[in-house]
Amino acid sequence: KAGVTQTPRYLIKTRGQQVTLSCSPISGHRSVSWYQQTPGQGLQFLFEYFSETQRNKGNFPGRFSGRQFSNSRSEMNVSTLELGDSALYLCASSFPGTSGNYNEQFFGPGTRLTVL
Amino acid sequence: LAKTTQPISMDSYEGQEVNITCSHNNIATNDYITWYQQFPSQGPRFIIQGYKTKVTNEVASLFIPADRKSSTLSLPRVSLSDTAVYYCLVGDSDGGATNKLIFGTGTLLAVQP
Numbered sequence: 001k002a003g004v005t006q007t008p009r010y011l012i013k014t015r016g017q018q019v020t021l022s023c024s025p026i027s028g029h030r031s032v033s034w035y036q037q038t039p040g041q042g043l044q045f046l047f048e049y050f051s052e053t054q055r056n057k058g059n060f061p062g063r064f065s066g067r068q069f070s071n072s073r074s075e076m077n078v079s080t081l082e083l084g085d086s087a088l089y090l091c092a093s094s095f096p097g098t099s100g101n102y103n104e105q106f107f108g109p110g111t112r113l114t115v116l
Numbered sequence: 117l118a119k120t121t122q123p124i125s126m127d128s129y130e131g132q133e134v135n136i137t138c139s140h141n142n143i144a145t146n147d148y149i150t151w152y153q154q155f156p157s158q159g160p161r162f163i164i165q166g167y168k169t170k171v172t173n174e175v176a177s178l179f180i181p182a183d184r185k186s187s188t189l190s191l192p193r194v195s196l197s198d199t200a201v202y203y204c205l206v207g208d209s210d211g212g213a214t215n216k217l218i219f220g221t222g223t224l225l226a227v228q229p
Binding site for chain 2: 004033035042043044045048056057058059090092104105106107108109110
């Protein structure tokens with residue numbers, strides 16, 4: 001079974017631009033979560049999508065948004081990029097239980113975003 | 117809001133048992149506690165998950181006291197390949213309809229020969 005894939009793997013943008021990252025979950029998984037990882041803040045939860053609906057959300061500004069398609073693939077978008085948005089963005093998929101019981105999440109390799 | 121605390125780093129030798137504790141107050145009452153392992157340039161990898169008491173699988177054990185304010189990951193007989201960063205992951209209930217997940221600060225385990 002193929003793992004979680006994320007595209008692109010590396011991205012360089014300039015301040016003020018916007019970016020869209022893509023995540024394809026493991027076949028059969030319907031929950032997709034996004035995380036930001038930086039040396040200073042560690043791993044931070046962005047949001048979780050399940051059946052095309054945002055089910056849970058972390059404490060990130062509205063510049064960070066996402067969506068999920070009917071085939072469970074997900075995209076996240078960051079508008080008006082800031083230098084502090086430089087990070088590794090990780091996507092994870094799981095076959096969810098009830099909300100609150102986060103079954104084993106399978107992480108992709110991440111997209112390394114650099115904002116200049 | 118939930119807050120998690122882990123030791124920044126730990127050192128061990130091959131063959132020893134290692135216990136890594138994560139302190140987490142105010143976690144969501146219905147959420148599980150999960151531990152992940154991360155190697156450089158890779159996404160985290162699931163190790164073990166539990167709700168309360170003790171859980172054991174083929175690679176680790178997880179101890180969760182009744183108050184669920186902490187959890188301890190136990191790695192028996194570590195090897196060099198266990199050198200990695202270990203994270204706990206908990207749910208944080210803000211009292212509303214949604215939860216958010218909070219990763220611990222991470223513990224860098226360095227295993228020496």
